[in-house]
Amino acid sequence: MSSLDTPERSAVAVLRAEHITKNFGGLVAVSDVSVDVPQYSIVSLIGPNGAGKTTLFNMLTGLYRPTEGRILLGERDITRGRPDVITRYGVARTFQNIRLFGAMTAVENVMIGHHTRMRAGLFGSIFRPPGVRREERETRARARELLAYVGLREPVFDQLASQLPYGDQRRVEIARALASEPRLLLLDEPTAGMNPRESQALTEFMRQLRDELKLTILLIEHDMKVVMGVSERVTVLDYGKKIAEGPPAEVRADPGVIEAYLGRQE
Amino acid sequence: MSELRAQLREWRAAVQKRLPPWWSRALAGSLIAIGIVLPFLFSSSSGFMNATIIAVTYAVMSLGLNVVVGFAGLLDLGYVAFYALGAYSLGWFGSGFFFKEHIHVLVSPIASTLQGVHLNFILILISAAIICAVAGALIGLPTLRLRGDYIAIVTLAFGEIIGVLAVNGQSVRIGSGGMTLTAGNLGISAVDAPYFPGIGSFSLLDLRPWYWLIFAILLVVLFVNLRLRDSRLGRAWVALREDEIAAVSMGIPLVRTKLLAYSIGAAFGGMSGAFFGTYYTVVNAGQFQFGFSIFILAMVIIGGLGSIWGAIIGGLTLGYINNYLIPDVLNGLPSHFGLNFQLTQVEFGIFGFLLVIMMVLRPQGLIPERRRRLELTAEIAAGDAQFMESPGTAGGAT
Numbered sequence: 001m002s003s004l005d006t007p008e009r010s011a012v013a014v015l016r017a018e019h020i021t022k023n024f025g026g027l028v029a030v031s032d033v034s035v036d037v038p039q040y041s042i043v044s045l046i047g048p049n050g051a052g053k054t055t056l057f058n059m060l061t062g063l064y065r066p067t068e069g070r071i072l073l074g075e076r077d078i079t080r081g082r083p084d085v086i087t088r089y090g091v092a093r094t095f096q097n098i099r100l101f102g103a104m105t106a107v108e109n110v111m112i113g114h115h116t117r118m119r120a121g122l123f124g125s126i127f128r129p130p131g132v133r134r135e136e137r138e139t140r141a142r143a144r145e146l147l148a149y150v151g152l153r154e155p156v157f158d159q160l161a162s163q164l165p166y167g168d169q170r171r172v173e174i175a176r177a178l179a180s181e182p183r184l185l186l187l188d189e190p191t192a193g194m195n196p197r198e199s200q201a202l203t204e205f206m207r208q209l210r211d212e213l214k215l216t217i218l219l220i221e222h223d224m225k226v227v228m229g230v231s232e233r234v235t236v237l238d239y240g241k242k243i244a245e246g247p248p249a250e251v252r253a254d255p256g257v258i259e260a261y262l263g264r265q266e
Numbered sequence: 267m268s269e270l271r272a273q274l275r276e277w278r279a280a281v282q283k284r285l286p287p288w289w290s291r292a293l294a295g296s297l298i299a300i301g302i303v304l305p306f307l308f309s310s311s312s313g314f315m316n317a318t319i320i321a322v323t324y325a326v327m328s329l330g331l332n333v334v335v336g337f338a339g340l341l342d343l344g345y346v347a348f349y350a351l352g353a354y355s356l357g358w359f360g361s362g363f364f365f366k367e368h369i370h371v372l373v374s375p376i377a378s379t380l381q382g383v384h385l386n387f388i389l390i391l392i393s394a395a396i397i398c399a400v401a402g403a404l405i406g407l408p409t410l411r412l413r414g415d416y417i418a419i420v421t422l423a424f425g426e427i428i429g430v431l432a433v434n435g436q437s438v439r440i441g442s443g444g445m446t447l448t449a450g451n452l453g454i455s456a457v458d459a460p461y462f463p464g465i466g467s468f469s470l471l472d473l474r475p476w477y478w479l480i481f482a483i484l485l486v487v488l489f490v491n492l493r494l495r496d497s498r499l500g501r502a503w504v505a506l507r508e509d510e511i512a513a514v515s516m517g518i519p520l521v522r523t524k525l526l527a528y529s530i531g532a533a534f535g536g537m538s539g540a541f542f543g544t545y546y547t548v549v550n551a552g553q554f555q556f557g558f559s560i561f562i563l564a565m566v567i568i569g570g571l572g573s574i575w576g577a578i579i580g581g582l583t584l585g586y587i588n589n590y591l592i593p594d595v596l597n598g599l600p601s602h603f604g605l606n607f608q609l610t611q612v613e614f615g616i617f618g619f620l621l622v623i624m625m626v627l628r629p630q631g632l633i634p635e636r637r638r639r640l641e642l643t644a645e646i647a648a649g650d651a652q653f654m655e656s657p658g659t660a661g662g663a664t
Contacts, residue, residue: 063514063515082514082520083515084514084519087515087516087517092516093515095515099512101504101508101509103508103637103638103640104504104505108501108504112501112505112513112516112518113516113517115498115501115505115517116516120497120498121499125493125497125499125500126494127493136497136498160637160640176516177516180517
């Protein structure tokens, strides 16, 4: 058990969460969890419903503040950082229940993702000097590129996000996250609601993201086929505690994990 | 009904396709030209001219509130506070109210001999905008963690505080010379009329210059609105309005973005307040009633929440109804039917009735915002599609 409490220190951890605890009143949602995400790796976070996976994501992105513990992004302490600042530092995420801006088009949604890399301020927006015009034009073009990159086709680019089919909405959300030019991408159940073929395609796409865009990916996933297929490391949470960690094959064989998922064998 | 709408949409698309690319510029140019020559069609001191000036000022306020409520989705029920602060900026910096001071900047020869602070109207306009922008940010701060109705309550309270402050400001002493913060219900009177070197002072006998002045202010405010809507900042406002958590997670700074919406909206309110101050020639605490906040909000909603052209049309419509149609045209109407009251006595009832009718017949407003229009047409299209399919497959397809 002691190896779980002090994760191996890989030389280049993009993200390092150290002894994170989160209490909501009397409820301990996450308890003393440490996770290391090495650079250019794909790490999965699994566990039964209510295990605290999304709570951990919310702390990593600044939506919640940990009650205890420390979160490092590279060398930088982001434990108490604001969400928008953490995004600027290079962390982007998607949501379990898709949270697109319904009244905006797909392109506009992706342009919002680029917000933090743009510079136009109040007076720049009003007077539109050439630099602002160029920035706006480039952002729009980049958004279209990204939408094409995640596999959408031209006709849906200018449709309202709320009108798109479910699968396309997931893609737009990934494109929006990519538009912030992240180093670390957090995906919260990206294959939820997908059929096996789509899940397989997404698995390949995650590898492609890592290799082409030099991304590091941390994902929450329920589909074991995806988890075993794509991740180099797996961390298992149960009742807010880390119960296992390691390569997928090892974790799958772990008696504690089997118990958490299937219950104790009498 | 929906077929008719689809047909109309088709025609509109067809017309838009055939128009040359410069048509929108040409349209804007001709609208501005019409706006400029409009006063020559009417007597220079007629009641209609007066109503037009007030209606255009309402349109400026409506545009300001539209930034806060329409763009950023922050329901502000205390907008009258910025009218008050703008008007007091004029009272403070453009009259003999601070009688111990002798400050004169670019004012008419007559005003420059008077005691008090006398700044050029443009400078007052700028200072009103700055004062209100700061006040707007201050009122925004406590509402940052609130949503929806709770924001409305805080802003409502802020509007009331300013109103009470205006009444009781006559007991707040400034310095030792007996100067006070406001003149309460007596009002700050004898404020300067706008003066421009080379043109001279404005006079209430000739309303045309007043009209051109507020028309110019409207154009500036309109320009800023249009630019902001299609900008990085405008997108961020819409994103915050749609989903605050997703917006901050995508890197939009919550505090700065929201406060900018409050400040910009407030600055426009302050500019129109300063204009009203000089146009009404008095800054009186009784002018700043809670009802006026609702009145401006009604303009924004009737025009179409979030729609720039809607805000202008809403402001003009209610302005004309309030200041021309009811008092000048229809006021004696009840007496024709042997009723012993005047229409101005029931004007709030009339506005309430109009608002209800509006909500029933056209809830999206006179000129709906582009996004809302897209949403509505998409819903209609989806409804049609569902109607075409058999009920069994409709559920499965979505």
